[in-house]
Amino acid sequence: MNKNHRVPSSRSLNAVEVKSKFGAEFRRFSLDRSKPGRFDEFYGLLQHVHRIPNVELLVGYADVHGDLLPINNDDNYHKAISTANPLLRLFLQRKEEADHGTFGTDSLTRKKNTVLSAVLLRPDHNKKKPPVIISLPKDFRPVSSIIDVDILPETHRRVRLYKHGQEKPLGFYIRDGSSVRVTPQGLEKVPGIFISRLVPGGLAESTGLLAVNDEVLEVNGIEVGGKSLDQVTDMMIANSHNLIITVKPANQRNNIVRSGVGGGGGAASGSSGRSSDSSASYYGYSSHSAAASIPPHIIQNFPVGELESDEDEEDLVIEAGGEAEPIRHMASNHSMSSLPRYEPHLNLRTATTSTFSINTNGTLPTSGSSSSLSNIKATTPSPDRAMERGSLEEDGTVITL
């Protein structure tokens, strides 16, 4: 099926074949799989074998799925070595000429269906998918996540947008509208708030998790029913540093499938320990045709600790003549007692099932994260979709597209 899926030879148990391409030239050499060394040594080796000692290089490799992924630090270098099977195909580019857009899924094997598309995308294999492009790891940052999947109805989606420290605008508009609700008296038309527009290049649009005509049900856990458009606008702006919107997507075909048939029981138990940032949202799928043509950022998890510090924004105090310092938070918040408390959903410290995290300098965290990554990778492409789902359900949430 895929050229990379050769049966590893006995030789490859401790040696990695490297085929490196720079311009029109190829170099072949081998590395010891058990002792790959550091990235900078490897980088020097590449410059040496290609005889381009002073050229700044961008190093990429083809992974098992045929995706072109970058090598620019120890972690992804080790990953590349460890997954070489046994051939490691390298592609070098001059940094100044580099085409960043080349990294990403399907970048090398456009004509084939990748593992990912088989597992996560809708089963319409015949439909030509635009390539999902992955930017350089140094640009990676948290953008959004789907949360509370286990406690929400399947028709709803709770999306968290991370605005902190970013110049990128939230970039969406809301409007008044009416939605149809099922009540004991029958169908009833009630006023509602809807997303009316996504700004191209904005945070909301780039996540792909929000779309025009999605109905906004909650803002940071507070229901918007009965509130005016201006009130909801103000609520969203007041929460803009850590905005959590629960929507009822206009397109209900991309809903998250809850774990197992007993999912209802799981929801009833209300164990928010499972309420995790969805690993499935890692892949910036394009459910909406309008969004499909624009390269989205990777949607990913974010280290939990950083979220927590961001949840309560810090005011800045500048003492005359002194240094600026953020205000330490001393006591707990007093929120309005008459209103529902939101804490169960916000308390993400308990959410530990993060699966694939890349922090800002592009290194992969150790242990748990990488193991769950291999969890995905271990899922070999198979026509048996039910089995795939079974293996993924261990993470609690899956997106079907």
Added chain:
Amino acid sequence: MKRFRRHGQESQRDRLKQELFAFNKTVEHGFPHQPSALGYSPSLKLLAIGTRSGAIKLYGSPGVEFMGLHDENAAVTQVHFMPHQVELVTLLDDNSLHMWTLRGHNGLSELLEIGRFTLTGPPGVTRVTAVLAHSSGELLLLGTEGGHVFVVEVPGFRELEERNISLDQVSSSIPDDYIGRRNLEHVEALQENPVDPDQVIIGYGRGLMVIWDLEKKLAIQHIPATQQLESVCWTEDGKYILSSHSDGSYCRWMVGGQDMNEEEKSDIPYGHFPCKAISKIVQLPTEEGPPFLLFSGGMPRASYGDRHCITVIHGKTHVALDFTSRIIDFFVIRDGPQRTGDPSALVVLVEEELVVIDLQTEGWPIIQTPYLVPLHSSAITCSHHVSTIPLKLWERILAAGKHQNAHYSKKPWPITGGQNLAPDPPQRDLLLTGHEDGTVRFWDASGVCLYPMYKLSTAGVFHTDADPNDNMNQGTEGEWPPFRKVGCFDPYSDDPRLGIQKIHLCKYSGYLTVAGTAGQILMLELNDEAAEQTVEAKVVDLLQGQEGFRWKGHTQLDIQEDPVMFPAGFQPFAVVQCQPPAVVTALTLHSEWKLIAFGTSHGFGLYDYQQKNSVLIKCTLNPSDQLAMEGPLSRVKSIKKSLRQSFRRIRRSRVSLRKQHVNTATKLQEANARLEAELAEMELAPVQRKIEARSSDDSFTGLVRTLYFADTFLSDSSHNTPSLWAGTNGGCVFAYMLRLPSVEHRADEPVTAQLSKEIQLMHRAPVVGIVVLDGHGAPLPEPLEVAHDLARAPDMQGSHHLLVVSEEQFKVFTLPKVSAKMKLKLTAVDGSRVRRVGMAWFGSSRTEDYGESGLLVLTNQGDVHVVSLPHVKMQVQYPCIRREDVSGIASCVFTKHGQGFYLISPSEFERFSLSTRCVVEPRCLVEAPLHSGCSNQHQSQPDGASSTHRYINLEFAVGQFEPGCYMMLVVTTAMLNESKYIDFNADPVEGIINIRWTSH
């Protein structure tokens, strides 16, 4: 167990909340918006005003007022008191009639609607155009559009069909030669013969008048006027009838005369050229001398057709009173126990004010109204409330106001019905309103009547475009018609830059500072004598050398360089002018330190008014903020101007509300169609809102929203120092440490300010309030409050806290090291934003000695909240103002005792209270008049709903019994335990009063 205990504490707190807080809208101050009808009961001495929105308001002696609202929400077109009773009838635009009564309850009177009625039949026929409340008190005569007169028995609204006066009955006896006999048109007027209650005159629109005998059911006399009829008036002696017509003429006809078809006298008072209609005419006799003739309208159409005039003619005196807005109606109050003596006062309701003219004093001066004062004689631009004014200052302001009221009549207020039973207000409260024309008005806001005390004008300090010789009151000698300008409503400001934006009064020192639209800040002090002085101006450059800005708004005001004569009262002694001359957005005064702080959209400054020197200037303008240089909504202003002009045009073209109802109906349909079209359009392109986090690059982030002086711990926890705090629109708080020289060197050593702290709130919402709380969690007292022994000295031992109120949340920080301690999020949880905040003290209704401080908050949703201090917890929340009412929300002002005011229309303040202890509301009693007229067959109206009746007879000697005597009844009421509904029937011949009371 722990939870259980906490629960107990909660319920205890809930009980305490009930003792501290209660929300009530108590009274409306000012002049009703869009009045549409006027009524007066000479026997009750009560005035009634109906409005376009369906409200009915009754006023008697100061403090006596009632308000009712028709459910229909249609305009009140006529109000008629039932003669000698406490009932009144209103006619609405939707052709419904309503019966109201003043019913006693717990010793107080209440205005209640007790019945409603609509004539059945085709609307073209049964639309009521004229109402006569018959002096018997039992009949209502309803003239209709179809020309029929229906007779209805009240209060039950029973139609007496056999007594109706149909058009056929009337027209059959019309003389054949009368031109208009084929179509008499609607009934325009119905009047009762003052000497014979069986005779009424029916005036038809076409001009014909018929005197009808109600008993004999036949026409006695036909008066064949040929001009379109406007009004009819029967003279006191019943011998003559006056009719006024649409061509500006009036006629006098003899009743029962031999020559029936000739008018005895006919005149077009402002004649020769075509005149407008005389809409109402009244003639009243005097005991000696010529009668008074009063009529409204009749002006020459071409030259004075746009004037709103009432002409008063008495002997050789002839005055055309020229009002500034449309005349709704007028009546005359007469002397004597039977209200049949000489005319004493003319009461005129015009669209924007009530004017009362003393007809017995030479020159017919105006009597100052104790209520219904038009707050909006120039549009209100801001307001400021000061509680508990010291008596000394109060008296000085009153004295200054007396100088200004010299031109008013000395006669007491003539409308004196009812008794005000409200207790005297516990304190003297002052409400200051700033106006568009640069005036500040001082109102006595202690009680139910918002009484004008004093008016300060700041325009004299500046050169303005206004022509000083433009004195409208001076009519030229020999002018015809002999106009005299009356009334104070003048909404057209000569120079909008004069508009007052911020006011701060120190009640202990009498220092006042006001700030205006063109960046001007005036310091004033109270002087009991008039004085001539030059005002020193100081220009302050708030841009502080920031380059690349060019102010595109208005220019600054020019100061009068010559000495100006200032009358007794508040006199300016220093002026600061901000550069650029943007509107002043924040202002505060510290009279102990003799400093004022002011801010605009560009920065803020600190000014020492003792040394007349600026201490500090800080530019807060964001270098990329170009919008802040646009000027104060210059484009909006011009829109406002053009709107104003078009409104003026509309007002002119509007002739008579009643006559145009057919026309208005079609207009209404048009308007509705347009609205529907607009709505449909909205469906296509819905309103959308952008969701974006606030950024430092937003416009107007540098606008200064609040300024605050505090003596607190800014640098270390052992030494408190004076400090100045400023909060901006961009969520930034600046704190300056102030160094004041010692008292003996205060005049010569400079005051210095040094930046100590700068706090940037992460959510960047506008900072609308800053308060420092002392060691007990109570807000710091006002300057000089402690010095006057009026407040407990603040606790300087415990640690102070800083409360920063932004539009989105309340946050408490520790001092001197600023760290967040507590917060209450508002916008993030319910989407409302803080619009107004105020500190208030709430006393418990149960125990005299318990009370606590709270933060009053008004949100953009129109809700009022009380937030506890220092724990910032939400206590209570009440809906107060409709959230669509943006100007109402913007106008809200809180008092220090948990009350508040907001504008419900340009001319009316609604007063509300959140405190259980501090409530100002009308409490008054109106008694039924002792009817002693000739009709001793008059029966008191049975109370349909009453359960038990008991009768007692009190006998008096005939001589003792004085008609119209109230004392007797008050005594009896007291005997009857005050809580009963009382009916009575007096028979002066027998000297017996029947008193019946009903136990409910």
